[in-house]
Every structure is written in C-alpha cells, then in structure tokens.
Amino acid sequence: MSSWLDYTINGLIVGNVYALVAVGLALIFGVSRLINFAQGSIYLVGAYIGWVAVVQLHTPLPLTIIVVALAAALVGLIIERFGLRPLQNSARIAPLLATIGISFVLDQIVMLTFSPNPRALPSQLPDVRFQVGNGTIGPLDLLIAGVGLTSALLLFVFLRYSKLGWAVRATAQDRDAAMQMGVDVNRVNQAVFGIAAALGGVSGMLVGMYYNQIDTAMSLQATLKGVVAEVVGGAGNVPGAVVGSLLLGLVESYGVAVFGTSYRNLFAFLLLVLVLVLRPNGLFASARQAPPEPLTGTFIAPSRPVRIPRWALLIAVGGFAILPLFPVSFYVLQTLINAWLLGMLALSLTLVAGTIGQVSLGHAALLAIGAYTSALLSSSFSVPVGLAVIAGGLMSAALGTTLISPSFRLRGHYVSIATLAIGEIVSLVILNWESVTRGPIGISGIPPLSLFGYDLISASSVYWFSFAVMVVLALLQGRLLNSHLGRSFRAIRDDDIAARAYGLSLNRYKSLAFIFGGFAAGVSGAIAAHLYSYINHETFNTQQSILALTVVILGGLGNVVGAVVGSVALVGLPEVFRIAAEYRILIYGIVLLLLVRFRPQGLLGTI
Amino acid sequence: MTTTASPSDPLLALSGVNTFYGQAQVHFDLSISVARGHIVCLLGGNASGKSTTMKIILGLVKPRSGDVTFDGASLLGLSTPQIVRRGIASVPEARRLFADMSVRENILMGAFVRSDRAAVAQDLERMLALFPKLGQRLSQRAGSLSGGEQQMVAMARALMSRPRMIVMDEPTMGLSPLYVDRVLELIGTINQEGVSVFMVEQNASLALEIAHEAYVLQTGRIVLSGPARALKDDPRVRDAYLGGSEAA
Numbered sequence: 001m002s003s004w005l006d007y008t009i010n011g012l013i014v015g016n017v018y019a020l021v022a023v024g025l026a027l028i029f030g031v032s033r034l035i036n037f038a039q040g041s042i043y044l045v046g047a048y049i050g051w052v053a054v055v056q057l058h059t060p061l062p063l064t065i066i067v068v069a070l071a072a073a074l075v076g077l078i079i080e081r082f083g084l085r086p087l088q089n090s091a092r093i094a095p096l097l098a099t100i101g102i103s104f105v106l107d108q109i110v111m112l113t114f115s116p117n118p119r120a121l122p123s124q125l126p127d128v129r130f131q132v133g134n135g136t137i138g139p140l141d142l143l144i145a146g147v148g149l150t151s152a153l154l155l156f157v158f159l160r161y162s163k164l165g166w167a168v169r170a171t172a173q174d175r176d177a178a179m180q181m182g183v184d185v186n187r188v189n190q191a192v193f194g195i196a197a198a199l200g201g202v203s204g205m206l207v208g209m210y211y212n213q214i215d216t217a218m219s220l221q222a223t224l225k226g227v228v229a230e231v232v233g234g235a236g237n238v239p240g241a242v243v244g245s246l247l248l249g250l251v252e253s254y255g256v257a258v259f260g261t262s263y264r265n266l267f268a269f270l271l272l273v274l275v276l277v278l279r280p281n282g283l284f285a286s287a288r289q290a291p292p293e294p295l296t297g298t299f300i301a302p303s304r305p306v307r308i309p310r311w312a313l314l315i316a317v318g319g320f321a322i323l324p325l326f327p328v329s330f331y332v333l334q335t336l337i338n339a340w341l342l343g344m345l346a347l348s349l350t351l352v353a354g355t356i357g358q359v360s361l362g363h364a365a366l367l368a369i370g371a372y373t374s375a376l377l378s379s380s381f382s383v384p385v386g387l388a389v390i391a392g393g394l395m396s397a398a399l400g401t402t403l404i405s406p407s408f409r410l411r412g413h414y415v416s417i418a419t420l421a422i423g424e425i426v427s428l429v430i431l432n433w434e435s436v437t438r439g440p441i442g443i444s445g446i447p448p449l450s451l452f453g454y455d456l457i458s459a460s461s462v463y464w465f466s467f468a469v470m471v472v473l474a475l476l477q478g479r480l481l482n483s484h485l486g487r488s489f490r491a492i493r494d495d496d497i498a499a500r501a502y503g504l505s506l507n508r509y510k511s512l513a514f515i516f517g518g519f520a521a522g523v524s525g526a527i528a529a530h531l532y533s534y535i536n537h538e539t540f541n542t543q544q545s546i547l548a549l550t551v552v553i554l555g556g557l558g559n560v561v562g563a564v565v566g567s568v569a570l571v572g573l574p575e576v577f578r579i580a581a582e583y584r585i586l587i588y589g590i591v592l593l594l595l596v597r598f599r600p601q602g603l604l605g606t607i
Numbered sequence: 608m609t610t611t612a613s614p615s616d617p618l619l620a621l622s623g624v625n626t627f628y629g630q631a632q633v634h635f636d637l638s639i640s641v642a643r644g645h646i647v648c649l650l651g652g653n654a655s656g657k658s659t660t661m662k663i664i665l666g667l668v669k670p671r672s673g674d675v676t677f678d679g680a681s682l683l684g685l686s687t688p689q690i691v692r693r694g695i696a697s698v699p700e701a702r703r704l705f706a707d708m709s710v711r712e713n714i715l716m717g718a719f720v721r722s723d724r725a726a727v728a729q730d731l732e733r734m735l736a737l738f739p740k741l742g743q744r745l746s747q748r749a750g751s752l753s754g755g756e757q758q759m760v761a762m763a764r765a766l767m768s769r770p771r772m773i774v775m776d777e778p779t780m781g782l783s784p785l786y787v788d789r790v791l792e793l794i795g796t797i798n799q800e801g802v803s804v805f806m807v808e809q810n811a812s813l814a815l816e817i818a819h820e821a822y823v824l825q826t827g828r829i830v831l832s833g834p835a836r837a838l839k840d841d842p843r844v845r846d847a848y849l850g851g852s853e854a855a
Contacts, residue, residue, distance in 0.1 A: 163719070170705045170716050177703035180665060182691035182720035182768065 005135030007257045008250065013141050015249025016148035017210070020203035021226030022233065022241040023155065024196025030172035030236035031185075031192045033092075035413045037099040038079060039200050040223030041106035046072045046201025047208040047218060048110055051121050061124050065147070065202060072201020073194040075106075080193035085186065086597060093359060096413060097553065097596045100361075100546060103219065104589025111216045112582060123209035144206050151199055152242060159238070164191055172236060200226075220542060221265075224424065227417055228272040234282025243284065247271075266428040269421040276418050277406040303601030308561055317471060324460035331575075333459040337531070339571040340466040344524035345544070346551040346563035347473055348517035353549065354558030354606060355481060356513040357493030358415045362423020363521060363548050365403075368430060368540040370396040370522025371529035372437060375446045378530070385450045389526040396522025401514040408510045411496070423545060430537040442536025449530045466527055470564070473520045478560050480516065481607065489513055490558075490607075543585065550592045556602030565603060616679070618643045618772055618803050619664065619695075624673030626659055626827075633659050634670065635828045641772065641820075646794065646804040648814040648835065650844075651824035657807040658700060660824070661776045664805070665697055666690045678771070692720050696770035700777050702761040706750030710741060713749045713760050717767030727767070734763040737796070755786030762793060766802075773797065775806040779813060791817050815839045 002010075021039055028036045049071045053059045059067060083102050087094045125143065129136040159165040164187070170178040171188045179185055204222065208214040229248045233240025248268055255267035275283065324333060345363060353359045374392035377383040383391065403426070407418035430437045437443070449456040449465060456462050480486050488509055491499040496506060529535050551570050555562025570591070574584050595602065617640035626634040633656045641647045651657045662668040663675060666687045675682045682690050691697075696717065704713050714734060718727045735742045738759045744752060749760055758778060765773050778794065779787045787810075795817050798804050808814035815821055815835045823831040823844060831843060838844050 166708075166712065166716060167719065169708060170719075173705040173707055174703050176667060177699055177705065178716075179667070179687040180691065180697045180699060180703075181716050181764070182688045184686070184688045 002257075003134040004257070005133050007253045009132075009135055009137055009141060011250035011253030012246060013144050013210070013249070014253065015229075015246035016144050017203050017207050018225050018229045018248055019148055019242045019245035020151060020199045020206075021222055022229035022245045023151070023238055024199045025226050025230040026233065026236055026238045026241035027168070027192045028196050029230065030238070031168060031175075031188055032084075032095070033236075033413075034084075034095050034099070035227060035230075035235075035417065036196070037096070037223055038083075038103040038106065039196065039226055040219040040221065041103040041110075042072050042075055042079075042197045042200040043204035043207075043222040043226075044110055044214075044216060044219040045075055045106060046204035047121065047214040048114055049201065050205030050208055051114075051119055051214060054122060054124065055119075061143075064124075064205070068201045068205045069198040072204075073198040075201070076193040076195075076197020077190060079197070080189055083593070084193075085189070090596070091600060092412065094596045094600055096359075096416065097549070098593060100549075101589045101592035101596065103223065104546065104585055105593065107216055107219045108583075108586035108589060110219075112586070114216075116216050118213050118215040120212050121205070121208035121214050122212060125209075140210060144210065147202060147206060151202075155195070155238070158195075164188070168192060224265075224420070225268060228268050228421070231272060231414075231417060232275045232283060234284045237282060237284055240282055240284040244282070247283075262428075262432055265424065266432065269425045269428070272421045273406070273418065273425070276410060276414060276421075280410060280414060303556070303605045305556060305559060305605035305607050306603075308604070313561065320467060321464075324463050330459050333463045335572060335575045336568070337459070337463050337466050339568045340463075340470045341524050341528055342548065342551060342571055343470045343564045343567040344473055344520050344527075345548045346555065346567050347470070347477055347560065348519075348521035348524075349548045350552045350555065350558055350560065350563040351477060351480075351489075351520075352513055352517040353552060354556075355486065355493065356489040356510060358419070358510065358513070359412075359549075360419040361416045361542070361545055361549065362419035362421070362426075364540040364542060364544040365423040365426035366396045366400045366518050366521035367525030367528065367544065368426055368535075368537075369399050370525035371535050371540065372430065372443070373522070374526030375443045375529040375535060376436070378447050379443065379445060384453075385447055385530055386452065389449075389523055389530070392526030392529075393519040393523035396525065397515045397518035400518035400522070401511050404514055405507070405511065408507050420542070420545075423542065427537050427541070437537070440536065442534060442539075443529075444534045446529050446533045446535070448533070449527065462531065469523060469527070473523070474560050474564060477516070477520075481558070481560065485509075485512065546592075547588055550588050550595075553595050553600075553602055554591065556604040556606050558607040559602065559604045562602055562604035569603075616643070617641055618678060619805060620674075620676045621660070621663065622674050622676075624663060624670045624675065626656070626663060626668065626670045633827050634663075634673075637673070637824075637827070637829060639822055639829070639832075641803055641805050644798070644801060644803055645819040646798050646806070646817055648818035648821040649805070649807045649824055650809070650811045650814060650821055651807075652809065654826070655824045656827040657809075657824055658776055661697070661700075661774055661807055664690075664695065664774055688720070691768065694768075694771035696765035696768045696773050698758075698761045698765045698773060698775040698778055701780070702754075702757045704749040704752075704757055704760055704764075706748065708749055709746050710749050710752070710760055711745040714741070714763045714767055717764035720768055730767055730769070734766060737766075737793070738763050755782050755789070758782060758786065758790055759793075762790070762797070766797065770802060772803040772805065775804065777807060777809060779808070779810055787813065811844060812839075815844075 021043055025036055025039050028034055046068050050064055050068045053064045053067050079102055083098050084095050087098055123140050125139040129138045159169055167183045167188050168191060171183060171185055175185060229245035230241045232247060233244030248271060251267050251271055252264050256264050345367060349360060349363050370392035373395040374388040377388040377391055378385050403422050407415060410418055431439060449462060456465055488504050492504060492506060492509055500506060525540060551566035552563055554569060555566030574587060579587060619641040621637055621639045624634050624637040649657055649660060659668055663670055666682060666685055677693055677695060705716060714731060721727055740756060741759055741763065778790050791813060794804055815838060818835040821835045821838050822829050831838060
C-alpha cells in the first residue's frame with residue numbers, strides 16, 4: 001500500500017513530465033497565439049526515437065536524451081516551416097486546424113512504421129528505490145525531476161539573458177512592435193517550435209521509460225494534458241505552465257489515490273473546465289493582460305458559396321432515394337449508410353462550428369449520448385426503437401447544451417479546448433458510471449432499428465431510413481439558415497461584440513445552435529447504436545470528432561449541402577480507391593492539411 | 608495643390624502610392640517626401656489614412672502600386688526588420704511598449720539590430736541623460752509607468768538603434784499638457800542631433816510649431832502641402848483642423 005507521500009512524489013514527477021509538454025505549448029501560444037495540437041505527436045515521436053536509440057542502437061542514456069531532443073527539435077522545425085509558416089496570413093482557424101492535421105499525419109506515420117502494439121522502453125537505470133520518510137523514490141524519478149529542473153533553468157537563462165530570448169519575450173508581448181525593433185518573427189517562431197519540440201520529445205521518452213511502455217495512444221493524451229496544464233497556468237505564461245503542470249500532476253495523483261486509476265483523466269478535465277469557466281485566463285494571469293483572441297471574428301475564412309440549382313439538388317436526392325431499387329451491392333449501400341450517418345453529424349457540426357463559429361472538437365460526445373440513451377431505453381426499458389432514437393436526439397440536445405453552456409462566454413481556441421475536454425469527460429463518465437452505462441463492458445444486444453413495429457433489417461430499409469432522416473434534418477437546417485435566426489447566428493460568429501451591442505443574447509443563440517446540432521448528432525449516434533448492436537465508451541472517440549470537422553471543412557463551413565457532399569466524399573472515396581483501413585486516418589489528416597492550405601473555404605464555400 | 612520646394616535628394620520618398628484594404632482604397636496616388644534633417648508632419652483627421660502611411664513606410668502594409676524609397680533605394684519587398692536595419696526607427700501609436708519587460712529591457716530592445724555591445728551601453732547612458740526621469744524606473748515593469756513616462760521610454764527605445772530617421776504615430780496622443788510640451792521639445796532635440804523625423808499627428812497646431820514641412824491628408828488624398836510656417840497661416844488648415852483639434 002502506497003503512502004500519501006508516494007502519491008505526492010508520483011504527482012510531482014508526472015507533473016514534471018506534463019511541464020515539459022506544457023512549457024512548449026505556452027511558448028508557442030505566447031509567440032503565435034496558437035494552441036499546438038501537434039505537441040503530443042512530437043512527444044510520441046520522441047518516445048519512439050528513444051525506443052530506437054535504446055533498444056536498437058543501444059545508446060547510453062545521456063546520448064539518448066540528446067538524440068531525442070535533437071530529432072524532435074528537427075520535427076518541430078519542419079512543422080513550423082512547412083505546416084504553419086505558409087498560413088501566417090490565413091484566417092485564425094487555419095493554423096489550429098493545420099496542427100490537428102499534422103498530428104494525425106505524424107501519429108499515423110508512427111503507427112504504420114512501428115505497428116500499434118505497445119512496446120517496452122527500458123530506462124537503463126538500476127531498479128532500486130530509496131526510502132524517503134514513509135515513501136520511496138527511484139533513480140528514474142530523480143532523472144525526471146533533474147531533466148525538468150535543468151530544462152526550466154536553461155529556459156529561464158535563455159529567455160532572460162540571450163538576444164533571441166529577448167526577441168521571444170518581446171514578440172509574445174507585442175508582435176508588431178517587436179518587428180519594428182528589427183526582430184525577425186519567423187526566426188522567433190522557429191526557435192520556439194524547436195525548443196518546444198525538443199522538450200516535448202524528451203518528455204515522451206521519459207514517460208515511456210517511467211511506465212516502461214510506449215504506444216501510439218500516448219499522443220492525444222499528452223496533447224490534452226499539456227493543454228490542461230497550460231490553460232490552468234494561463235495560456236502563454238511559461239512559469240504558469242510549470243505550476244499548472246505540477247498542480248495537475250498532484251490533482252490526478254490524489255484523485256487516483258482516493259477514487260482509483262480510471263478516474264485519473266476525469267480529474268484532469270474537470271480541473272480544465274473549472275478553470276476555463278471561472279478563470280479563463282488561467283490561475284496566474286494578471287488582470288491587465290490583453291484578451292488573447294481578436295475582438296472581432298476573423299476565425300472563419302469568408303468566401304462566396306457555390307450556388308447549386310434547385311433542380312440539381314432534387315435530381316441528386318431523387319437519384320439517391322431510388323438507388324436501392326437498382327441491383328447495387330450490399331457493400332455500396334453499407335458505405336452510403338455510413339455516409340448518411342456521418343452526414344447528420346456533419347450537419348450538426350457545420351451549424352455549430354460554421355454558422356455560429358464555435359469550433360467544437362468534442363462532437364463525438366453528442367453521438368455517444370444519443371447512442372447510450374437510445375440503446376438503454378430500448379434494451380432495458382423496452383421503449384420502441386423509433387421513439388428511443390428520437391429520445392436519444394433530445395437527450396443529446398439537452399445534455400450536450402447543458403454541458404457546454406458554462407463555456408458560452410469563451411471564444412476561438414478556448415471553445416475548441418473546452419469542447420475537447422467536455423467530449424473526454426463524457427467518455428470518462430460513461431466508462432466510470434458502471435451502474436448505468438455498464439462501464440468498460442459496454443452495451444451489447446441492442447435491438448435493431450424498427451419503425452411502427454416493423455424491424456428494419458434489410459440494407460435497403462436501413463438505407464432509406466437513414467437517408468430520409470438526414471434529408472429532413474438538412475431541409476430543416478437549410479430553412480433555419482435562411483431565417484432571421486440563421487442571420488443572428490452568423491452575426492454572432494462574425495463579431496460577437498457587435499452582435500451583443502445589437503441586443504442579441506449570446507447565451508440564447510448559442511444554446512439554440514447547440515440544441516439543434518445536438519439533436520442531429522444524437523439521432524445519428526442513436527441510429528448507429530442500433531446498427532452496430534454493441535457500443536462502449538470508445539465507440540465514439542475524438543477521431544470521429546476530427547473526421548466530422550474535416551468533412552465540414554471539406555464541404556465548406558456552415559454549408560448544409562457541403563456537409564453532405566463532404567461526408568459522401570470522405571466515406572466514399574477511400575472505398576472507391578480501396579484504401580486500406582490503416583491508411584485512412586493518414587489520408588484524412590493530409591486532406592485536412594491540403595484544404596487548410598489551398599482551399600480553406602472548402603468545396604462549396606463557407607456560408 | 609501647392610507644390611513643396613523640396614531638396615533634390617529626399618531621405619524618404621513615397622511616390623504615387625495606392626493602398627487597399629480588400630476592396631476599400633485607403634491611399635490615392637499618395638506622394639510624400641522627407642528631406643534630410645527635417646521634421647515632416649502628416650496631418651489628418653480620423654480615417655484619413657495617416658496610420659496606414661506609417662505602416663507602409665515600416666513595411667507592415669504593402670501598397671498595391673507606387674514606390675517607397677529610403678536614401679534612394681526602394682523599401683518595397685523588404686520585411687519590417689530589414690527596413691529597421693536600413694535606419695528607420697519607430698515610435699508606434701499608443702507607444703506599444705513590451706509591458707511585462709522592464710524599462711531597461713524595453714530601451715535595450717531598441718538596440719536589437721546592433722551588435723556593438725559597448726556602444727549600446729554608452730547609448731543607454733546617453734538616453735538616461737536625455738530622459739533623466741527614466742533613471743529611477745529602469746527595473747520597473749514598463750506597463751506600470753504613466754502614459755507620459757511610457758512615451759519617453761518609446762522615444763528612447765527608438766533612438767537606441769541609432770536611426771537616420773524616426774517615424775512617430777501620434778506622439779502626443781493622450782498625454783497631459785505638460786508632457787505634450789516635453790515630447791515636442793524632445794522631438795526638436797532629437798532632430799538637432801541629425802535624425803530626420805516623420806510624424807503623424809491629429810493635433811495640427813502643435814505639430815506645425817516644430818515641423819519644417821507638412822502634408823494634409825483627407826480620405827486618402829493629399830489636399831495641402833508646403834512649409835509648416837505657410838500652412839500654419841493657411842485659412843484652409845485653420846478651418847479644417849486648428850479649430851476642431853484644439854478641443855480634441
């Protein structure tokens with residue numbers, strides 16, 4: 001049995017690891033006002049480079065650390081130069097989306113190179129533990145603490161005494177003024193990405209050694225934890241990021257001590273949401289600090305939408321409606337059913353992210369809420385499936401809106417962070433609330449779709465059902481966008497301060513958007529649950545949230561027809577070209593990157 | 608339009624500049640020149656395109672057509688840091704100090720493009736002689752100073768690069784009358800040391816006191832220009848600016 005001192009030591013050590021990630025995030029945010037969602041991927045790359053160095057090249061530990069730091073820094077420099085610098089003059093959403101795309105690409109490259117199976121990463125340190133009071137501490141703990149402190153010291157000296165360090169601080173405080181002093185902002189960005197990547201890479205390696213295991217799931221977790229620590233400390237605040245990290249490490253460690261391991265992440269995300277709601281500038285932000293987002297909405301790229309004539313839409317809808325009457329294969333219908341389900345999710349997200357400008361990264365949670373509601377109602381309470389699906393949609397609308405409502409006063413990147421965290425919280429609650437959700441076992445034996453007592457078993461009946469639901473939702477949303485309400489939504493997106501000055505209540509309109517969007521996503525999740533007949537807490541994950549976002553950007557943010565076209569394209573094209581499943585995520589990441597760079601308004605244009 | 612009898616070889620010249628923000632045109636065929644050793648003032652009300660003129664000179668905004676030359680060489684295509692290295696320093700609108708850095712660090716940031724450490728240290732001493740009040744404030748956060756003190760820091764910061772020219776955006780804006788006089792006096796001192804000054808001002812009567820030449824900008828067009836002395840007595844300037852700007 002571990003003592004509370006052990007939990008404290010563990011919390012501080014884990015906090016040190018988070019600090020290495022969070023400090024990099026804070027440096028980058030300070031200089032470019034960007035949350036780098038690829039930071040976790042660099043951490044992952046660091047862990048695997050460490051594995052290659054230790055297991056295959058048998059390098060001694062100090063050399064391993066240097067190799068990992070240099071290699072990771074190189075990756076950071078490449079990301080900055082080729083992924084982000086071309087986007088300097090783009091809409092503010094562009095670099096954020098690019099880092100998400102880069103993170104997908106890097107993670108998949110690592111997975112394809114090393115396989116998704118976990119590997120052991122030995123630390124090469126003697127396996128002894130020293131007694132300290134009533135706790136113990138090992139050489140690896142000391143190494144991590146040492147690396148953390150040394151890095152912090154080096155960073156302090158760099159920022160305080162080097163010319164480039166001064167340039168970094170000046171740029172963080174006032175980019176234009178720094179340029180007017182002769183600071184080359186591109187060099188500052190390079191320096192910051194290089195340092196952040198080196199620290200992140202070493203952090204990944206240390207964590208791998210600490211748990212003697214590395215796998216590709218580390219990436220997203222690291223990004224999330226780093227972001228939590230950084231936001232808790234105050235975005236862009238380097239010392240704040242260190243304190244935030246240690247605090248996060250301790251909160252998690254004590255949470256695990258009291259409630260058990262599966263609660264670790266829940267505490268992290270609850271801490272994040274609490275800080276975002278109560279002190280969005282972090283625990284240590286000074287009151288004078290300028291708001292980190294521009295006051296007017298430059299977040300969405302403006303464009304002229306492509307006009308599609310009504311007859312063309314009618315022909316397309318008619319064509320897809322009569323498709324099952326022709327001798328098409330089961331495989332084609334199955335693929336299109338997936339596209340229609342994704343289409344409902346995309347409709348939801350294009351409304352929330354595109355029309356009212358709240359870029360949600362946790363949309364899969366709405367699927368999960370709808371799916372669990374419908375599955376539990378129909379299997380445990382024998383509610384007819386048709387009603388249960390509608391109940392799923394309503395539950396997603398109500399619960400989703402309630403969960404997100406404390407974050408309504410946030411803007412830009414912060415909305416993305418909050419929705420990401422809320423998405424994770426929903427998944428963790430599903431995992432831990434065993435009496436209702438059956439926890440990690442999941443729900444099996446979910447009854448098939450049925451309507452008025454008739455089971456929809458055949459592929460064509462499921463096809464028609466999902467297609468009809470999607471078309472109805474799309475029509476409703478189209479009407480909504482052309483109404484006064486739709487204009488109010490767009491006004492809030494384009495300039496929330498001006499919209500407020502005209503008397504629009506942000507809370508009310510954001511709620512309405514999330515209610516409508518929540519319903520569409522909930523219905524999609526519910527139908528999916530009845531099709532799969534088995535769901536668990538991992539069925540609807542962040543990957544789906546990001547896929548939906550890619551679809552929405554592909555179609556054009558806010559564009560209803562675009563959301564459906566994007567779904568058919570991203571679900572259909574990989575099938576047409578027979579791309580193996582493991583390459584698909586890689587393709588999605590590349591598609592996202594190319595879109596952001598070359599066609600940010602999507603195929604059909606933002607509305 | 609009156610033509611200025613400018614020296615044959617101006618230090619800074621904007622010629623035929625047209626600038627756009629998206630569809631909206633900000634400058635119409637703008638031509639301005641600053642003679643070596645002179646103080647030139649650009650007057651104009653809100654939204655006349657004054658601040659954009661500053662941004663054009665500093666390379667923060669690129670004109671669609673026309674040319675900007677400094678000492679005979681074009682500045683177009685150069686980045687802001689490169690332009691600073693050519694010898695143009697700036698005192699931006701609302702000072703734009705690095706609020707969380709100390710006063711000393713702010714002033715030294717002005718010497719960012721220099722690598723002669725010993726001379727930089729000497730220049731810091733020189734600045735403290737020129738701005739004696741800053742001596743006691745060196746280790747204080749720049750953001751904690753008063754507006755007038757911040758203006759002093761911003762001017763010292765600009766001088767630290769040993770510029771041939773300083774561009775200033777509304778250096779007297781928001782300052783108490785005492786500091787307004789002090790700032791104008793300092794601009795004169797700086798100029799006597801051989802630094803050319805291009806300043807954008809709303810407060811026409813004050814600016815015309817110290818300037819050699821002045822231009823009046825109205826919705827993106829130069830409507831008047833000439834020696835400051837002549838403009839001061841020009842009824843059109845008096846009507847358009849001197850009456851209203853005293854109150855503002």
